[in-house]
Structures are given as C-alpha cells and as structure tokens.
Amino acid sequence: xxxxxxxxxxxxxxxxxxxxxxxxxxxxxxxxxxxxxxxxxxxxxxxxxxxxxxxxxxxxxxxxxxxxxxxxxxxxxxxxxxxxxxxxxxxxxxxxxxxxxxxxxxxxxxxxxxxxxxxxxxxxxxxxxxxxxxxxxxxxxxxxxxxxxxxxxxxxxxxxxxxxxxxxxxxxxxxxxxxxxxxxxxxxxxxxxxxxxxxxxxxxxxxxxxxxxxxxxxxxxxxxxxxxxxxxxxxxxxxxxxxxxxxxxxxxxxxxxxxxxxxxxxxxxxxxxxxxxxxxxxxxxxxxxxxxxxxxxxxxxxxxxxxxxx
Amino acid sequence: xxxxxxxxxxxxxxxxxxxxxxxxxxxxxxxxxxxxxxxxxxxxxxxxxxxxxxxxxxxxxxxxxxxxxxxxxxxxxxxxxxxxxxxxxxxxxxxxxxxxxxxxxxxxxxxxxxxxxxxxxxxxxxxxxxxxxxxxxxxxxxxxxxxxxxxxxxxxxxxxxxxxxxxxxxxxxxxxxxxxxxxxxxxxxxxxxxxxxxxxxxxxxxxxxxxxxxxxxxxxxxxxxxxxxxxxxxxxxxxxxxxxxxxxxxxxxxxxxxxxxxxxxxxxxxxxxxxxxxxxxxxxxxxxxxxxxxxxxxxxxxxxxxxxxxxxxxxxxxxxxxxxxxxxxxxxxxxxxxxxxxxxxxxxxxxxxxxxxxxxxxxxxxxxxxxxxxxxxxxxxxxxxxxxxxxx
Ligand SMILES: Nc1ncnc2c1ncn2[C@@H]1O[C@H](COP(=O)(O)OP(=O)(O)OP(=O)(O)O)[C@@H](O)[C@H]1O
Ligand SMILES: [Mg+2]
Numbered sequence: 001x002x003x004x005x006x007x008x009x010x011x012x013x014x015x016x017x018x019x020x021x022x023x024x025x026x027x028x029x030x031x032x033x034x035x036x037x038x039x040x041x042x043x044x045x046x047x048x049x050x051x052x053x054x055x056x057x058x059x060x061x062x063x064x065x066x067x068x069x070x071x072x073x074x075x076x077x078x079x080x081x082x083x084x085x086x087x088x089x090x091x092x093x094x095x096x097x098x099x100x101x102x103x104x105x106x107x108x109x110x111x112x113x114x115x116x117x118x119x120x121x122x123x124x125x126x127x128x129x130x131x132x133x134x135x136x137x138x139x140x141x142x143x144x145x146x147x148x149x150x151x152x153x154x155x156x157x158x159x160x161x162x163x164x165x166x167x168x169x170x171x172x173x174x175x176x177x178x179x180x181x182x183x184x185x186x187x188x189x190x191x192x193x194x195x196x197x198x199x200x201x202x203x204x205x206x207x208x209x210x211x212x213x214x215x216x217x218x219x220x221x222x223x224x225x226x227x228x229x230x231x232x233x234x235x236x237x238x239x240x241x242x243x244x245x246x247x248x249x250x251x252x253x254x255x256x257x258x259x260x261x262x263x264x265x266x267x268x269x270x271x272x273x274x275x276x277x278x279x280x281x282x283x284x285x286x287x288x289x290x291x292x293x294x295x296x297x298x299x300x301x302x303x304x305x306x307x308x309x310x
Numbered sequence: 311x312x313x314x315x316x317x318x319x320x321x322x323x324x325x326x327x328x329x330x331x332x333x334x335x336x337x338x339x340x341x342x343x344x345x346x347x348x349x350x351x352x353x354x355x356x357x358x359x360x361x362x363x364x365x366x367x368x369x370x371x372x373x374x375x376x377x378x379x380x381x382x383x384x385x386x387x388x389x390x391x392x393x394x395x396x397x398x399x400x401x402x403x404x405x406x407x408x409x410x411x412x413x414x415x416x417x418x419x420x421x422x423x424x425x426x427x428x429x430x431x432x433x434x435x436x437x438x439x440x441x442x443x444x445x446x447x448x449x450x451x452x453x454x455x456x457x458x459x460x461x462x463x464x465x466x467x468x469x470x471x472x473x474x475x476x477x478x479x480x481x482x483x484x485x486x487x488x489x490x491x492x493x494x495x496x497x498x499x500x501x502x503x504x505x506x507x508x509x510x511x512x513x514x515x516x517x518x519x520x521x522x523x524x525x526x527x528x529x530x531x532x533x534x535x536x537x538x539x540x541x542x543x544x545x546x547x548x549x550x551x552x553x554x555x556x557x558x559x560x561x562x563x564x565x566x567x568x569x570x571x572x573x574x575x576x577x578x579x580x581x582x583x584x585x586x587x588x589x590x591x592x593x594x595x596x597x598x599x600x601x602x603x604x605x606x607x608x609x610x611x612x613x614x615x616x617x618x619x620x621x622x623x624x625x626x627x628x629x630x631x632x633x634x635x636x637x638x639x640x641x642x643x644x645x646x647x648x649x650x651x652x653x654x655x656x657x658x659x660x661x662x663x664x665x666x667x668x669x670x671x672x673x674x675x676x677x678x679x680x681x682x683x684x685x686x687x688x689x690x691x692x693x694x695x696x697x698x699x700x701x702x
Contacts, residue, residue, distance in 0.1 A: 060521040062688060079524075087521045091690070093514025098325070109317055110522050154518060 011038035011191045014059075014162055018068035021054055021217075028054045029217045032068070036193040036210070041184060043204035044197040045296075046214035047304055052197040053090045055214070056166050059195075060087050072162065083111055086160030088168050092151045096140035100131060100150050103139060104157045111158035118157075125153035129179060144171050152180060156187070163187055165196040169203060181207055205296040215304050229294045234267040236276060237292050242284025250279045256298065262288050314523040318531025319538070322506070326539045336543050343487075343551040347558050360384065360429055363391035363400070365411040371436070375410070378432050386429070414440035478653075481566055482628060485653030486621065487551065488574050491544060492645050493617040495578055497610060499540035500585040504593030504609075506532055507683070508602045511594070516687055525684045533586045537579065544578050545571070570652040580665070581644025584672045585613065587679030594686040595694045605693070616642035620649070628653035638664050640671035 014036045021029040029051045036042040044052050057063035059070050061082050070077045094103055101122055108118035126135045129149040134142055139150060148171050155165065163184070169177055184207065188194050198204050204211055205225055213221040213228075221228055239262040240246060247255055247263060252271025256264040265276065280286045294302075326332055360379075364372045372388040379386040391397040391409055400406035401422045408429065409420040417437050419425055425433075439458060446454035510516040510528075519528055548571050555561035592605040620642055623632040628650055637646040637656075643664045650656050678700070686699040 057517075062517055062521050083522055085521065087518055089514065089517040089521075091514040091517065093517055095515050096509075096513050106317070106321055107518070107522075110314060110519070112313075 012073040012161060012193060013037045014193050014195070015071040015074075016055065016059065016068070017071065019055060019058055019065050019070075020067040021051075021058065021063070021065055027217050029058075029065070029068075032214065032217065032219055034212045034219060034222045036195055038193055039188050039191045040193055040210060041188045041208045042193065042195045043208035043211035044195055044214065045199070045201065045204060045211060045300060046197075050214045050304075051217040052214060053166055054217075056087075056090075056164050056195070056197065059164055060085060062089075081161075084158075084161040086155035086158070086163045086165075088151055088155045088165040090166040092147060094139045094147065094150060094154065097138050099136050099138055100126065100142070100153075101135045103150065104153055107154050108157045113158055121157045121159065122153075125157055128183070129153050145173055145176055148172060149176060149179075152183065156183070160187075161192060163192055163194040163196070165194070167198055168196050169198055169200055177203070201296045201300055211296075213300065213303050220303050221299075225296060229296070229299055233269065233294075234271075234273075235292050235294050235298075236265040236267065236273065237262045237288060237290050238265060238276065238280050238286065239263075239288030240280045240284045240286055246279055246283030247276065250276055264292075314527040315531040315534065318523070318528055319535035322532055322535025323538055326502075326536065327542070332539065332543070336546055339547050340550045343547070344554050347551075347554045359387060360407045360426055361387045361389065361405065362429075363389045363397050363406050363409040365391040365394060365397065365409055367413055368410045368417065371410065371414055371417075374414075374436060375432065378436055379429070382428065382432060384428055384432065415444065480561060482625070482653045484561070484567060484570050485624065485628060485649040485651075488548070488570055488652050489617065489621055489624065489645055489649035491548060492574060492578055492581060492648060493613065495540050495544045496581045496585050496644065497613050499536050499582060500589040500609070500613075501606060502536050502540075503533055503586045504589040504602060504606050505599070506536065507590050507593035507687070508596060508599055511597045511687060511690070512599055514690075520688065525687055526680060529590055529680060529683050533583065533590065537582045537586060540582060541575060541578060545575055548574060566652060570648065573651045574648045577644045577648040580668050580672070584641070584644060584668060584675060585609065587672070587676040591679035591682035591686075591699075594683040595696065595699060597690050597693075601693055612641055613645070616645050620646040624649050624653060629655070634660065638667065640667045643668050 015033075016035070017033045019029050019032040021027075032051065032055055034042070044055070046052050054063065058065045058068075059077075061077070061079075072081050098106070104122035104125065105115075105118045108121050109115065113121060123135075126132055129152060131142075131146055131149050131153070134146060139147060142150065148168075152165075152168060155163065165184075168180055168184075172180060181203070184194050184196065188209075208225065210222070210224050211228070212219055235256070237259075238247070244258065244263070247253055247265055250271075252268035253276055254266045254268075256266045258264065267273065267276070277286070277289060280289065362372075362375065364375075369390050372390070376386055376388050389406075391406075394409075397406060397409045398420070401409060401420065404422070407421065408425060410417055410433065411420070412418040415437060417433055419430075419433060439462075443454050443458055446457055451457060507529075510519065516528075552561065552564075552567045552571060556564055556567070561567060588609045589606065592609055593602060595605050596602055616636075616639075620633070620636055623630065623636060624646065627633060633646070633650060633654075636642050637650050638660065647656070647661070647664050651661070682696070682699040685701075686694045689699075
C-alpha cells in the first residue's frame with residue numbers, strides 16, 4: 001500500500017513509565033512501566049482486574065493517569081501522536097446503524113486522511129479482512145465475529161504508527177484468529193510497535209517477541225519468552241510405568257501435573273535430579289526422563305496465581 | 311482540529327437527512343398545515359363565494375354586478391344561464407346561489423331559500439341607480455351619467471385609531487404557529503442530541519472517537535450537525551406554510567410572514583444551542599437508551615411549561631405585561647419572542663435584551679453542559695450523579 005510506504009520509515013519505541021491510577025480506594029495501577037520497541041509484538045497478560053485495560057486507556061489518553069507518562073520516540077505522547085495510534089478498545093463499539101464502509105471511511109477521515117485515501121484504505125481493509133460482501137450492511141446486522149473484524153479494520157484503517165489492542169482475539173473463530181495474527185505480524189514487520197492484551201497464553205507465546213505480566217496493578221515480569229521461562233525453576237518430564245504418586249515424597253520436588261504419558265515435576269532451586277530418577281526407577285520402568293522449558297501458562301500461574309515473582 | 315468538528319457535523323447532517331423519517335416527517339407536517347389552510351379557506355373563502363347566473367336580458371348586467379360586489383368585498387362568480395330548468399336544478403343542489411333575469415330597473419332574482427342580504431343590497435343598489443338615471447333623464451338633467459358617477463364617487467373619510475388591529479388576527483395566528491413550530495423543533499432536535507450522545511455511549515463507539523478527537527469537538531460537531539437538520543426542516547415547513555397560505559389568500563401580510571420566518575430561524579438557532587447543551591449534558595449522565603427518558607424529562611418539562619404558559623398569555627394579550635415579562639426569561643425567550651414579534655410590536659430594547667440574556671445563558675449552559683459531558687461521557691454502568699459529573 002502506498003500509505004504504508006510513507007510511514008514505515010518512522011520507527012518509534014513506546015515507553016510506559018511509572019503509571020499510577022486509583023479509583024477511590026482501589027489502586028488500579030501502581031508504577032506500571034514497560035517498553036515496546038519498533039516492530040515489536042508485545043503481549044500484555046494478567047488476570048481479570050489486573051490493570052491491562054486501565055493501562056491501555058491511559059496510553060490512548062481516554063483516561064488520565066494520576067502519575068507517570070507515556071512516551072513515544074522519547075517524547076511525551078501528545079494529541080498528534082495519539083491520532084496515529086490504532087486502538088481496539090476492550091468494549092467494542094461502532095455506530096450500530098452505519099454501514100461497514102461508511103464507518104471505516106468516517107474513522108479514517110477523523111484521523112486526518114483525505115476522502116480519497118480514506119476510501120482506498122477502507123476498501124483495502126474490508127477486502128483484507130474478508131468482509132467484502134458485508135461492506136454495505138449496517139454494523140448491527142453483523143455477527144459478533146464480523147463486527148470484531150470491522151473493529152480491527154477500524155483500528156488499522158488510518159495506517160497507524162502504533163497499535164494498541166485490548167483483547168483482540170476474544171470472540172474470533174480460528175480462521176479469524178489466523179487472519180488477525182497475520183495482520184499483527186505484518187504490521188510489526190513494517191516497524192510498528194504492537195501492544196495487545198490477551199488471556200490466550202498459547203497464542204501470546206506463539207506470536208509475541210516480548211511480553212509483560214501484570215498483577216494487581218504492578219508489573220511482575222517483562223521480557224522475551226525465553227528470558228522469562230529460562231529464569232524459572234527447573235522442570236522435569238518423567239514417564240514411569242507404575243503407580244502415580246511416586247514423586248510425592250521426594251525432597252524439593254513438586255508435582256505440577258500429569259499429561260497422561262508422563263508426570264510433570266518442578267524442582268526447587270537445589271533439589272537433586274538424581275534423587276528424582278532413583279525414586280522413578282523404584283516406582284517402575286522409566287520410559288522418559290527429560291528437562292523441559294516451562295510453558296507461558298505455567299509461568300503465568302507461578303507468577304500471578306502463586307505470587308512467586310522472581 | 312476544527313476539521314474534526316466539521317466531519318462530526320457532516321456525519322450527523324448526511325445521516326439524518328438521508329433517513330426516510332426526515333422526509334416523511336417534514337411532508338406530514340406540511341400536509342397538516344396545508345389541511346389547516348384549506349380548512350380556513352372553506353370557512354372564510356368558499357362559504358363566502360356566491361355564484362350568480364344571469365339569464366336573458368340580464369346577461370349584460372353580469373359585469374356591473376361583479377364590479378359592485380368587488381367594491382364591497384363580496385366574492386362573486388358569474389355565469390350565463392341558458393336553460394332555466396337546468397338553472398333551477400343547480401339552485402336546488404347548491405351549485406348556483408341566485409339566478410338574475412329581467413332588466414336592470416326590474417330585476418327578478420330566483421333563489422333556493424333566501425337571498426344573501428349583502429348580495430341583495432348590491433342588486434338593489436344597481437336597480438336603484440338604473441331607476442335614478444332614468445328619472446334624472448326624464449327630469450331634463452343634461453348629463454345624468456356624469457351626475458351618477460359623481461354621486462357614486464362620494465366616499466366617507468374613515469380614520470382608524472388603531473390601524474393594525476384589523477390584521478391582528480392574522481398576526482396572532484402566524485405568531486401562534488411560529489411558537490408551536492419552534493417548540494416542536496427545539497424539543498425534537500434537542501432530544502435527538504441527547505439520543506445521539508446516549509447512542510454513542512451505549513454502543514461504546516465514544517471510546518474510539520475520543521481516542522482521536524476531543525470531547526468538545528465531538529459535542530460541538532454533533533450539536534451543529536443536528537441543529538442544521540432541524541433548521542432545514544423548520545425553514546422548509548415554515549416557507550411551505552407561508553407560501554400555501556399566501557397562495558390561498560388566507561394570509562395577506564406577506565411582509566409580516568417573511569420577517570416572522572427570519573426571526574423564527576434566528577430564535578430557533580438561539581434556542582437550539584441553549585437547549586442542546588442541556589440535553590447533551592443530561593444524555594451523557596446515562597449509558598443506556600432505556601435510562602435516557604428519566605434524565606431528559608426535567609429539560610423537556612421546562613420547555614413544555616414555557617410553551618404552554620407562554621402560548622396562553624400570548625393569546626390573551628401578546629402585548630400584555632405577562633407576555634412581555636415571560637418573553638425576556640432566557641429559557642423561555644426562544645419560544646416566546648418570535649411569537650410576540652409576529653403577533654405584536656416588540657420594542658428594539660426588548661429584543662436586544664432578550665437576545666443578550668439568551669446569549670449569556672447559552673455561554674453558561676454550554677460551559678456546564680460541556681463540563682458534564684466531558685466528565686460523564688466515558689463513564690459506563692449506572693446513571694452518574696449530576697454533582698459528580700459537575701465536579702469531575
Ligand atoms: N471505572 C472504574 N471505577 C472503579 N474501578 C475501576 C474502574 N475501571 C477499572 N476499575 C478497577 O481497576 C482495576 C483494573 O481494571 P482493568 O479493567 O484495567 O483490568 P483488566 O486487566 O483489563 O481486566 P480484564 O482482564 O478483566 O479485562 C480493577 O480492580 C477494576 O475493578
Ligand atoms: Mg480488560
């Protein structure tokens with residue numbers, strides 16, 4: 001697209017620094033900070049009520065922070081820069097009685113595109129997101145998933161220099177998830193920093209370069225998947241033809257789960273692997289014995305649910 | 311970023327002008343007004359018109375009768391009667407009012423029941439003149455026609471103490487209609503502003519809008535856009551009404567009508583801006599269309615009270631103390647002032663004061679309404695308290 005070429009050269013990094021926000025007695029955010037480099041896909045995860053939406057709203061200026069700031073390319077974000085953000089709010093919203101095309105053209109124009117560019121961009125995204133045959137329908141007549149596609153188009157139609165998407169994958173069918181993933185990767189490849197929140201950790205793990213985990217309004221982990229999972233405790237996968245529960249009494253070992261073929265174990269910092277192997281052999285024939293890297297889901301559970309931040 | 315305001319206004323304007331309800335609504339109101347005008351015509355025009363048939367020798371009189379009737383402001387339509395039997399049938403079914411035959415000096419008039427007394431006077435006068443002319447000639451007066459012309463030219467000299475009052479009924483009617491139209495327009499389009507605000511809140515589209523433009527731009531654009539739609543409708547309806555009434559001769563004061571229209575448009579704008587900010591602020595307090603009515607009722611109530619009370623004092627006496635005082639109250643002026651301008655003569659200082667007070671109130675209300683809107687528009691869930699919205 002002609003539009004893209006014009007902006008790819010601009011490479012911004014987005015910094016969120018020291019954000020604080022209170023709602024009465026509720027501390028929604030407490031010193032939240034992270035950086036998203038140009039062309040980086042950043043996953044923002046955390047339990048319900050952790051503060052993801054609040055952070056994103058502050059980034060968009062829809063909500064005012066009590067303290068802290070958002071910087072783009074080193075300078076505090078202003079109106080003009082905000083107009084270059086593509087935003088998908090958590091609570092989706094478009095004019096129910098406007099047609100898909102009119103809606104997208106209007107939003108593009110509000111972001112400063114000329115009438116012609118707005119039409120071109122709207123048609124492009126309509127085609128790209130597979131809603132061509134619905135383009136003259138009112139939004140309210142579309143299924144939820146299709147409304148969501150329009151919502152993504154609305155976030156992209158003005159060729160944003162930064163994408164902030166609040167749970168963009170919720171409510172999408174697998175095909176749409178793929179389309180959405182492709183689009184996000186493509187935008188990142190163009191140098192656009194992409195921040196999105198999600199509860200689908202497998203997806204975040206597959207898609208993101210880096211991620212941030214937020215708990216009760218504070219960042220508890222920020223980094224690449226490798227960094228975060230490597231820093232976590234040693235994990236073993238042990239297959240034994242024997243009675244389950246064989247590992248319960250081994251010192252410094254915690255049973256994390258069982259995937260049917262093997263038992264998943266987590267070892268405390270100085271626990272002895274050899275002791276585990278001995279216990280396994282005592283229980284029955286050992287079919288498998290390997291280290292494995294923690295999945296994001298496990299990391300998340302550790303960091304968020306059990307509160308064992310590193 | 312005033313282009314944002316223009317874009318928002320444009321969206322409202324185009325979307326609303328395109329709906330079939332705008333067209334249908336406008337046409338229905340014009341049709342009602344046309345019906346009203348026709349009703350007036352049949353009361354004051356149609357009933358008054360007399361159809362007179364002239365038979366035989368009397369045919370030559372038709373023009374003189376028509377002229378004499380016109381002089382007395384009697385509307386007559388003349389026809390020639392050939393077949394007397396058919397004419398009698400026309401008399402009995404009412405399509406003819408009288409059939410004149412005979413000579414000017416000895417006129418015979420055939421009617422169904424009785425002859426309209428004013429028409430009788432016209433015919434009698436004509437007959438008398440004919441006899442008089444003949445007698446004058448008999449008496450040897452040299453130029454009887456000249457004497458008759460001189461006699462006929464004699465007029466009484468009338469001086470009216472209150473020359474306007476003959477037109478007062480028409481002016482009051484124009485005023486009342488204008489008050490009604492203004493009340494309707496301000497109320498309807500003000501409610502549209504509130505509904506638009508609530509729609510943006512309930513559909514949550516407001517969040518992406520406000521991620522791009524500022525609240526005041528969204529609000530101002532919306533008010534301008536919807537206000538223009540209302541203005542277009544008001545002017546279209548009023549112009550159509552005036553044109554109809556003038557064409558049908560129900561209305562003869564075209565200058566009053568035009569000035570009423572111009573003032574109506576000006577006061578519509580003042581009133582709309584005044585109430586739009588109130589409506590928008592109220593609408594912003596709620597997040598669901600179902601809750602809208604409860605917050606809009608107080609605003610609508612002020613308008614309705616002003617309208618009903620104002621209309622009553624105006625009909626009783628448009629120049630009375632009550633009407634004059636009420637038309638200066640800022641929230642009531644937009645509805646009452648244009649009515650008074652049509653119905654009576656408003657002093658320049660009164661008009662200036664009313665406009666000044668209204669503008670000042672607009673500034674205040676826009677500040678408050680804008681503040682409420684700004685603080686409440688992103689608030690979701692339950693209805694927001696007014697005090698909380700004002701504090702922010
Ligand atoms: N308008 C509000 N008034 C009061 N408290 C609020 C408001 N909005 C958010 N909060 C509180 O702020 C905290 C953070 O909420 P936020 O919506 O940012 O969470 P989240 O991470 O997006 O959660 P989810 O995954 O459920 O979307 C929560 O405790 C929430 O109750
Ligand atoms: Mg959220």
